[in-house]
Amino acid sequence: MSVERTPSVGQPDRAATAPAVRFVGLGLRWAGAAAPLIDGLDLELPAGRVSALVGASGCGKSTLLRLAAGLLAPSAGEVRLEGPPLGPGGRAFVFQSPNLLAWRTVEDNVSLPLQLQGRSEPAAVEAALSAVGLLGARALLPRALSGGMRMRVSLARALVTRPSLLLLDEPFGALDAITRRSLHGVFAAAWAERGATVLMVTHDIEEAVLLADRVVVLGGQPLSVRAVRDIPGDRPRPDSARYAPAAIEAVRALEAAL
Amino acid sequence: MSVERTPSVGQPDRAATAPAVRFVGLGLRWAGAAAPLIDGLDLELPAGRVSALVGASGCGKSTLLRLAAGLLAPSAGEVRLEGPPLGPGGRAFVFQSPNLLAWRTVEDNVSLPLQLQGRSEPAAVEAALSAVGLLGARALLPRALSGGMRMRVSLARALVTRPSLLLLDEPFGALDAITRRSLHGVFAAAWAERGATVLMVTHDIEEAVLLADRVVVLGGQPLSVRAVRDIPGDRPRPDSARYAPAAIEAVRALEAAL
Amino acid sequence: SGAPAPGPSAGQPIRLALNWLPEPEFGGFYEGVLGGHYERAGFAVEIIPGGPGAPTLELLASGQAEVAISAGDDLLVKRSRGVQALGVWAAFQNTPMGLMVHAESPVLRIEDVPAGAEIAIEVGGPFQTFLWARQGWEGKVKALPAAGSVGPFLADPARIQQAYITSEPCVARGKGAEVRFLGAGEVGWNPYGTLVAVADPAPAWTDDFVAATQAAWEAYMADPARANAEIARKNPELSAEILSCVTEAQRPFLVGEDGLGALRPERFDAMASTLSSLGLLPPGATGAAAMRPRGAAQP
Amino acid sequence: MSGTPARSMALPAAVAVGVLVAWAGLASRLPEVLLPGPISVAHAVVDRWELLGRSALSTAGSAGLGLLIGSAVGLGLGVGFLWSRALELAVYPYALLLQTLPVVAVAPLLVVWLGYGAPVAVASAALVSFFPMLTAAHVGLLGVDPEQVELFRLYGASRLQELRWLRAPSALPAVFAGLRTAAGLSVIGAIVGEFVGSNGEPPSLGYLVLRSARSADTALTFAAVIAAACLAGVVYWAARTAEARLIGPWHPGQGGGRA
Amino acid sequence: MSGTPARSMALPAAVAVGVLVAWAGLASRLPEVLLPGPISVAHAVVDRWELLGRSALSTAGSAGLGLLIGSAVGLGLGVGFLWSRALELAVYPYALLLQTLPVVAVAPLLVVWLGYGAPVAVASAALVSFFPMLTAAHVGLLGVDPEQVELFRLYGASRLQELRWLRAPSALPAVFAGLRTAAGLSVIGAIVGEFVGSNGEPPSLGYLVLRSARSADTALTFAAVIAAACLAGVVYWAARTAEARLIGPWHPGQGGGRA
Ligand SMILES: Nc1ncnc2c1ncn2[C@@H]1O[C@H](COP(=O)(O)OP(=O)(O)OP(=O)(O)O)[C@@H](O)[C@H]1O
Ligand SMILES: Nc1ncnc2c1ncn2[C@@H]1O[C@H](COP(=O)(O)OP(=O)(O)OP(=O)(O)O)[C@@H](O)[C@H]1O
Ligand SMILES: [Mg+2]
């Protein structure tokens, strides 16, 4: 496994407990594939900040997230997590598909990460469930959930350990505008509380500009960085920030790079 | 099964081969549930038109689509398909999750509906694959596809029989802006060619206003129709139609009803 | 036989089902084929070897054999359960069954088996039932299931095992053990062995077949070489030593006080009453009807 | 859509009657010793009720214990194979050897080691039921969703945690499928063990089958065979009930999924 | 992560040596007739090579044919149960009866109906291998993704189409799991059939086991037992290979999914 940890080197304040993610000369080739999917990618995603990854379908965003999480070993180069070491609950991943355990209720799915660390924190589970609006569904099995509800369970599961590194793969993709907006709030609050490093894949550039400190446009074969744009301004930003001229300009520019 | 067919009663021209969908006093109660999910819902979705269904996560949109497809029997009331009888390939469903057969390649997944009717139309399969931009991935198995690619295979599978009734459950949910825009085009072209009746669940009201003739806002427990708005103007509409004042107004009004 | 039996048509086909593998206990039948005894009497005999539990009487009853090799007790029990068969000739005047002990064992006769002993035997078989009832062994002597191997016997010098004179003693000797065979006949269990059975009522060719069989067995007793060679060919697992050991060991059991092949109604009746006392036949059963004396009139 | 209860019971009833009639017809044309008719078997059941019951209980005990031991060893080995491919390569040949071991061939050994009576039956039942459970565990534990494995890895779950909270529950459907087979096999395994290792104390179905077959009491043989099938039926339905309870609520193969 | 080939072969080699040593040690303290040592078994294999080979071939034929028949019936019934719950209720009891049927109990019937020799072995092999295949089919065909069933319904797929293109492929992993068990069972089933229904023509492993046990040629018994296990091994690995070919590319339990 090439995920390495180097000591913190003067990150901003709020990143005290969160790592920066640095891809160095990263390469990945799928078994049996003719060409590598990724070949010599360099990219830094700052500690304690929200980075959004956008790019065409199938370009390699989910793969990059898996590499950052250490779930996939790169064929070349390395993934460095720079900062204090992460505990077992320090990392969380919201997969593109909800990935729930079919035999566990909503509540037990959400408490799984705590259970794996030998912790039992019903209050944290309850808070996570209520944040995603699923307190009423806590006793249901996944098969009785709607698609959006499943996704929200998966989000709650990721938030419940209050991770320092949060990897989100299209977490709001299948949600209606209102649920989505309320989850943006939840997400912003969680971030504000903890100052986690967040890597978020999204297909929605407006959302990326609204939520992220840095937006990275990816594309090409092999995968390369098409554009990187830092979005100034403190977060959490109100939903109306969407319509600010600077934001609209950023969206235009990023869409052009896509 | 309470899905009934009544003879065509003077539908508009392009609806000659497409049915209207009418829910009459519809009721649905899940086994073991305390309250019914749907109770006495009446709704008409016109023949040969695109109707968009929007509503909060978990309100019952996918369930309504299943009822319309005859995949679920209502506990009360009925679903009427009014128009000429549909052949076996006359109906297509894009499920909320891609629902591909793991043992078939992309190409063989797309040709499945044809195969079920004893047809072999490589040209139609090729056209569908190229429409969703997956000609290069035709020989891959689903496990080697990205999330968005899976969804696109599922779309191609639904288009390949050129159905008269097309039921789409968040078909563009997990796709980036560009892929999405190109699929809007595909979808519009398919509709123009055939004049199918389309029921599309989406969480994106802007998308609904851009693509649909009628937008229905659903919500509540039991499920009721919060607002119905017909969007004037011929389709397919250019992507810029999104910024027309009437469209923006419609989006505002519908969001308010949500 | 005075009355001229209707001569069988040339080459009357006979399927003769053995109740075990080709072994010297069937030597006469092989001799009958090889020496032309059957052919001369107008029979085309095909010998069907059997194996463990070979259902010969059942084959006879279902018309898949014309002649079944069985044993006296077996015939009586199966007749009571719907098999229409008749005993017409027997090779073993004295049952080849008995117990086997090591030569150094203090058990010289079956009666000597001490309380507390263990005997490996076909548990639940008629012989075991008889022994325990007749010897009063119930609760005193333990019956162990014989697992079809003399291994445990060889491994344990105190072991007592059920045996056929035609098999286990020679195997044990071949393995270097000295053994003593205690015949069951001596304690009153003496069904005929290698009993020739035909359908009941007896077919017209029965007497001719019996006569040919008698001649064949006499020839075999005089010179077993040709038949034994055939048996060795059919059953290559049988070593030459065991073959000759068995051929000699079985001799005294073949010829009884009535000579070779005879059947006596009294012995069938006696066996029947023994079996009914054991609960294997209904009370008051008789056995004479299960056999036909040689030359009896055709029905 | 399995029809009304009445309709769904009509076919079983018809088949049962058909089987009985065919059996009786066949039996009437064969000697009793070959195939006793239903009535004489019923007689045997009624007459020997107590003996059959006691025998069935003893065989049930051996089969149950054997199934327990076989399942424990099979499932344990399945976990071992999951954790070590080398162990799998090392041990599988012997597992196959055990599965194909004719009990008769090692009966003398078993008897020498275990003595006469139930232990041989238990060993034999364990021998035959262990392989299906091993296979089920092996297949079930490996056939888990790879993304869910990733989830557990991400949280630094230990092997044991992964086993307990992910692989074991997700293997349950396969394990229960194995159990259905193993349940019946344990009964026949016990019976075969009783053929070679029972001396009639206590009476058991295997002993009864052997004994009645030797004394040509075929009606009793068939009664014992039917008792064995009933035994297997009980174990089987217990397994199915546990299955429905444990995986019914979440596994698609359970309950309403029928075509 | 199963280590280097060298490491992954070290354990199997060590276990094999350990088993041989333990066997030899045990055998040296027991009389040869109870447990022959590895060397005398090896001698028996070499000396009786031709007989063992011919016997194994004949048993392999019976086991293979029985497995084929048992699988066909089992899979067919599994499809029947899928289509009719009433059929399941009607037939399952008899399936259980067949699974727990001691071949000894019906040996005379089998011999009378089928004659001596291979047919009884084939029937016996089919009897034992049919149940695991039935269970596998039953479980596999029902355990399909309900949304995929909806897809087929939507397109008005016939039952047969649903079976052929959805349920059958999706049942393959379960069916192969059943096949692993059935493969070994068919070998032991054939051997048991040969115990009761063989008259030595042609020689078969069952006959050899019986014969050699009676003549206290325990080394040959063990050689035959090992030959049977090898047979099962061949069938087993053939099944595994077919499995890897057919479902390996798409099933998570195959290939790289190991922990
Ligand atoms: N099989 C089921 N059994 C019981 N309840 C179910 C089942 N499927 C769905 N539900 C319930 O029905 C409700 C509506 O589900 P549905 O999937 O129709 O929602 P939806 O509007 O499509 O939501 P989303 O936008 O999140 O996909 C949900 O509250 C869900 O819990
Ligand atoms: N297990 C795999 N084996 C082989 N190829 C794979 C595998 N997983 C993904 N790929 C390929 O890698 C590429 C990138 O996949 P990835 O899932 O990272 O895309 P993505 O950017 O997340 O797309 P989307 O937005 O559609 O989810 C795709 O072309 C896909 O075909
Ligand atoms: Mg992705």
Ligand SMILES: [Mg+2]
């Ligand atoms: Mg939905």
